[in-house]
Amino acid sequence: xxxxxxxxxxxxxxxxxxxxxxxxxxxxxxxxxxxxxxxxxxxxxxxxxxxxxxxxxxxxxxxxxxxxxxxxxxxxxxxxxxxxxxxxxxxxxxxxxxxxxxxxxxxxxxxxxxxxxxxxxxxxxxxxxxxxxxxxxxxxxxxxxxxxxxxxxxxxxxxxxxxxxxxxxxxxxxxxxxxxxxxxxxxxxxxxxxxxxxxxxxxxxxxxxxxxxxxxxxxxxxxxxxxxxxxxxxxxxxxxxxxxxxxxxxxxxx
Amino acid sequence: xxxxxxxxxxxxxxxxxxxxxxxxxxxxxxxxxxxxxxxxxxxxxxxxxxxxxxxxxxxxxxxxxxxxxxxxxxxxxxxxxxxxxxxxxxxxxxxxxxxxxxxxxxxxxxxxxxxxxxxxxxxxxxxxxxxxxxxxxxxxxxxxxxxxxxxxxxxxxxxxxxxxxxxxxxxxxxxxxxxxxxxxxxxxxxxxxxxxxxxxxxxxxxxxxxxxxxxxxxxxxxxxxxxxxxxxxxxxxxxxxxxxxxxxxxxxxxxxxxxxxxxxxxxxxxxxxxxxxxxxxxxxxxxxxxxxxxxxxxxxxxxxxxxxxxxxxxxxxxxxxxxxxxxxxxxxxxxxxxxxxxxxxxxxxxxxxxxxxxxxxxxxxxxxxxxxx
Ligand SMILES: Cc1cc2nc3c(=O)[nH]c(=O)nc-3n(C[C@H](O)[C@H](O)[C@H](O)COP(=O)(O)OP(=O)(O)OC[C@H]3O[C@@H](n4cnc5c(N)ncnc54)[C@H](O)[C@@H]3O)c2cc1C
Numbered sequence: 018x019x020x021x022x023x024x025x026x027x028x029x030x031x032x033x034x035x036x037x038x039x040x041x042x043x044x045x046x047x048x049x050x051x052x053x054x055x056x057x058x059x060x061x062x063x064x065x066x067x068x069x070x071x072x073x074x075x076x077x078x079x080x081x082x083x084x085x086x087x088x089x090x091x092x093x094x095x096x097x098x099x100x101x102x103x104x105x106x107x108x109x110x111x112x113x114x115x116x117x118x119x120x121x122x123x124x125x126x127x128x129x130x131x132x133x134x135x136x137x138x139x140x141x142x143x144x145x146x147x148x149x150x151x152x153x154x155x156x157x158x159x160x161x162x163x164x165x166x167x168x169x170x171x172x173x174x175x176x177x178x179x180x181x182x183x184x185x186x187x188x189x190x191x192x193x194x195x196x197x198x199x200x201x202x203x204x205x206x207x208x209x210x211x212x213x214x215x216x217x218x219x220x221x222x223x224x225x226x227x228x229x230x231x232x233x234x235x236x237x238x239x240x241x242x243x244x245x246x247x248x249x250x251x252x253x254x255x256x257x258x259x260x261x262x263x264x265x266x267x268x269x270x271x
Numbered sequence: 272x273x274x275x276x277x278x279x280x281x282x283x284x285x286x287x288x289x290x291x292x293x294x295x296x297x298x299x300x301x302x303x304x305x306x307x308x309x310x311x312x313x314x315x316x317x318x319x320x321x322x323x324x325x326x327x328x329x330x331x332x333x334x335x336x337x338x339x340x341x342x343x344x345x346x347x348x349x350x351x352x353x354x355x356x357x358x359x360x361x362x363x364x365x366x367x368x369x370x371x372x373x374x375x376x377x378x379x380x381x382x383x384x385x386x387x388x389x390x391x392x393x394x395x396x397x398x399x400x401x402x403x404x405x406x407x408x409x410x411x412x413x414x415x416x417x418x419x420x421x422x423x424x425x426x427x428x429x430x431x432x433x434x435x436x437x438x439x440x441x442x443x444x445x446x447x448x449x450x451x452x453x454x455x456x457x458x459x460x461x462x463x464x465x466x467x468x469x470x471x472x473x474x475x476x477x478x479x480x481x482x483x484x485x486x487x488x489x490x491x492x493x494x495x496x497x498x499x500x501x502x503x504x505x506x507x508x509x510x511x512x513x514x515x516x517x518x519x520x521x522x523x524x525x526x527x528x529x530x531x532x533x534x535x536x537x538x539x540x541x542x543x544x545x546x547x548x549x550x551x552x553x554x555x556x557x558x559x560x561x562x563x564x565x566x567x568x569x570x571x572x573x574x575x576x577x578x579x580x581x582x583x584x585x586x587x588x589x590x591x592x593x594x595x596x597x598x599x600x601x602x603x604x605x606x607x608x609x610x611x612x613x614x615x616x617x618x619x620x621x622x623x624x625x626x627x628x629x630x631x632x633x634x635x636x637x638x639x640x641x642x643x644x
Contacts, residue, residue, distance in 0.1 A: 033456050115456045120440040122428055129432045134500040137425055152507065155391065156420055157520040157574075162504035163393045169500070207463075214460040218444035218451055221354055222477040230292060244597075244613035248604060255616045256626035259577075259598055262614045266596055267338040268521070268575045269542065 023144070023167075024105040026061040027053040028098065028123070029083065031069045032115035042074030045111025048173045051181040052142055053109045054079050063101055065094035068193050076191030077183045084194045095123070099130040101196075105168060107149065112137055112172040124172040134165045137172035321353060321482035322380055326361030329409040332379070333402055335388070335422045336368035338574070340595070344417040346377045347476040351445055351469075352415045353378020353484060354476065360412070362484060365405045365491070367398060367422070375486035377478055383491040391421075391506055396499040398422075399429050404492035406434070411467075418442070418470035427470045437466030443475050510543055516564065519545035522573040522594075524564055526587075527551040528580020528601060532558075534624045535579060541631040547571065549581050565590035580620040583608025600624070 027050045032043025053060040062080040064072055065088050072083045086097045102108050108131075113121040121137070128135035140160065141152040153161040154174040225232070247258045263269045284296045330352040334345035341349075352362045356378075363381040364374055367388035374382055385401060388394075406414060416427040418441050431438035443460075444451035450469060451462045516522065523539040524547035525532065539546045548558040550565060564571055566586040572593035579600045581587060588611055591597065599612035600623050609615040616623055 033458075035456050038455075038458060118454050118461070119456060120438070120452075121424075122431070122438065122440065125428045125432045135429075136501075137428075138420060150504070153393070154420065155506075156518070157572075158509040158514040158518050159391065159520075160507040160509065161391065161393055162507060164502040164504055166500040209461045209463040211454050211459040211461040214453060214458060216460075218460065218475065219446075220475055220477055221351055221445040223354055223481050226481065244615065246604060246609060246615045246617065248617040252618060252622035252626040253630065255600075255618050255623050256630045259600075259614065259616060259623075259627060260630055262596075262598060263575065268596060 023057060023107065024061070025053050025057045025059075025107045025109070026063055026102045026105045027080075028102075028108065028110040028127075029062055029064050029072070029075050029080075030111070030114050030116065031064075031066065031071045035115070040069060040071040040116070042071060042078060043111055043115045045113060045115070045173055045175055047075070047078050047111075047181050048175070048177045048179050049109040049111050050075055050078055050080060051179045052139075052173060052177065053107075055179075056107070056142065056144055061102075061105070063098065065098050068195060072193055073188055073191070074183075076193075077185060077188035078181045079184070079187065080191060082192045082194050084196055086196050095126050095130060099127055102127075103131060107144075107167060108133075108170045109142075110170070110172055112174055121172070124170050128170040131168070131170070133168050133170050135170040135172070136163060136165055138174040139171045140174055140177045142171060318376075318481065318483040320485060321356070321378060321480075322358070322361055322485060324359075326380070327359035328357070329361050329363050329381075329411040330356045331363050331365065331406065331409060331411040331414040333365040333405070333414065333416050333423070333426070334367070335426075336366050336370050337391075337421070339369045339371035341366065341370070341372065341374070342417075342419075342595075343478070343593070344419055344473045345423070346478045347473065348415045348417045348423075348471055349374060349377040349379050350478045350480060351471060351476045352413070353480060353482075355413070355445060355447055355465075363405070363409050363411070363489070365402060367401075367426075373486065375484045376480065378480055378482065378484040380485040381487050381489045383489045385491045389503070393501060393503040394496075395425065395429055395501055396496040398426055399433060400494040400496040401492040402426060402430055403433060404494040406430070408492070413465055413467060413469055415469050415471060418472055424470060427468055431468040434467065436468055438468040438470065439463070439466050440470045442469055442471045445469070445471065445475065514545055516545055516547055516562065516569050516571050519571065520573050521545065521575045521577075522547045522564075522571055523577045523579065524548055524581060525552050525557070525579050526581030527555075528582075528620050529557075531621055531624075534621065534628070538577075538579075538624050538627055538631075541628060542577075544575075544577070545573075549584075549587050578608055578612070579624065581608055582606045583611055 029046040030043050032041045034041050062083045064083055065086045068085045075083050110124055113119050124135050124137055136151050138154040139151045140154050143150050147167050148164050150164045155161055247255055285293045288294050332349040332352045334341055334348055349364055356362055361380040362378050364379040366384045369386040370384045416423045418424045439450045439452055442450045442452050448465050450465050451460050454461045521542055521544035523544045525535045526549040529535050547564040548562045550563055552558055553560055553563040566589045570590050574595045576591050576594040576597045583606055597612045599608040599615045600620050602619055604617045
């Protein structure tokens, strides 16, 4: 099995119920926590920010305790997190946060700060000595297997096939631990202005310069191209035409 | 009352102007001149070039191709660059993987292709080195990439981190100099200045442009990354038949013209494809409801859609809008599906399917198809 000294951390955030907006454990972070617990008995569960009540959910999902790294408002979570997990072998997090910006950048920035490789869209993780093998999600039913050397940062895909269990007794048994306050580097004033998302975003379009008649023609014209038509020949030749088309476009592998 | 009424001759000579409008030739009389009508009314005029003269700056777009083509999302990233470029800025495009399509329609002025990049491989450090070199070469004001799960979203984030540049991800609105994206899981819309790296969400850019790019081929970047900590161990493909129709990449669909379902299922199995059906086939009880494709069924996005004995009613075509390659087998050459299909086989479904099975069983044709993946 794995060497006992492997240090694994799971980074968790406060999520947001998409329907009610109520704070909760973030789904992707629960997956990261569950994956970490599947790899090691001892996992450091870390949260940068306030000791929000929603963090107790992670205790119910199996964290023995959640360590809260206090963060002054408006400060960047990167520096305290990077300082805390330096020296860890494996750092797991969710691919995209539910609250806040949800840009999916944290894993990449953290990996850069710690000079570690980063792999995202992880579905399954297994340890192989000083390497870790990851099954990555790709669309259209494909999965990719990659290996990276430890230490590494891995972000879990929302479709990771894990089945975290919520246990109320562990929620009562676990504790939130507050680390001593750190002076995180304050972020430069944010150029982003957020507003409630009521209006639909506008699609980027070329300016309309055509006159009415041309616009009408454009609106009724169908873009159907109508491809090649094979009428003649035996059934075998027609079947051959299909296979040739598939092979010419590399749609079949044989 | 025998007064002669002055009438307009409905067949007065006329000309068609370039916009397709009928213009009467004033003063001319006489009958209809057929030679004037014979002139092609709507010759698709070549679109004007967007960029004239030497560029004074660049915008970049980069994306992975699959099987020699970029997907709609990647086209949108290129079109975004073309639409946001100033008249002096050129659009340079870097394609990871081979490319057999023309990107001028999407406004690409310079195109560099890296056929050596493995389409579904995983070599983030090598790809980052190439992209980094390309960015250094053109010093673009912005880099546009599709925020997808096939490698571009990952590579864009790596680029932003490497360059320590500002980045906007999942961008849903683009305006000159400004972007917007959702925060708080979609409850808030954040607006800000356009950063260097812009990763756009799907369907936020119109790709039918009134202009064309120059489409000049330029040398791809040649940087070589040293061996790093990543190892690609290949793909694991899940059989299409085990997938939900929405996720399948190859679908064989049956319509009213298919009588023999086992043969169709055998064809699907031979291709490793999922099975779909039209509403008529489902209503007849040949397939379960979850196989129905179309307006009241499922919307699919397979690369390959083989429609057997399907007429191609609009309600059905609605479900296959996103399919890249549509092949139809139908005994009626004028069925609407032939207008949508890239290849239409006119013939009896049963015969062609049987011949396909025979051909697939032989597999003795020269193997020039893709070797890997
Ligand atoms: C509100 C509404 C919603 C609908 N939603 C859907 C939907 O979601 N999905 C859907 O599919 N339909 C839908 N429909 C139905 C749709 O309009 C068509 O009726 C249906 O798609 C036709 O199915 P088909 O092509 O299989 O059958 P047909 O229209 O009967 O076409 C059969 C085709 O097979 C060909 N053919 C026949 N025999 C052979 C042979 N031996 N060999 C080769 N070819 C042969 C014929 O030439 C014909 O083109 C909807 C209709 C309505 C009104």
